[in-house]
Amino acid sequence: MNGTERKNIRPGLRVKVVQKQHQRSGELTEGVVRDILTNSSVHPHGIKVRLEGGVVGRVKEITGN
Numbered sequence: 001m002n003g004t005e006r007k008n009i010r011p012g013l014r015v016k017v018v019q020k021q022h023q024r025s026g027e028l029t030e031g032v033v034r035d036i037l038t039n040s041s042v043h044p045h046g047i048k049v050r051l052e053g054g055v056v057g058r059v060k061e062i063t064g065n
Helices: none
Strands: 014-018 028-036 048-051 056-064
Touching: 014 048, 028 056
Parallel strands: none
Antiparallel strands: 014 028, 014 056, 028 048, 048 056
16 A cells, blocks of 8 residues: 555554654654644655654555554
């Protein structure tokens, strides 16, 4: 699934995100979506979310339910 479309992301979904400070290295952090922070339906760099641990980043991969 595509992490650039808001319709594909919902709370409770396991995803991999890139944090702002890791955009150059591309280091991904895996977690479960708590909040969706992007209001638009599509974002070219990924929908911004807050994970359950408090990490904020843009979705690069959707790994599971």
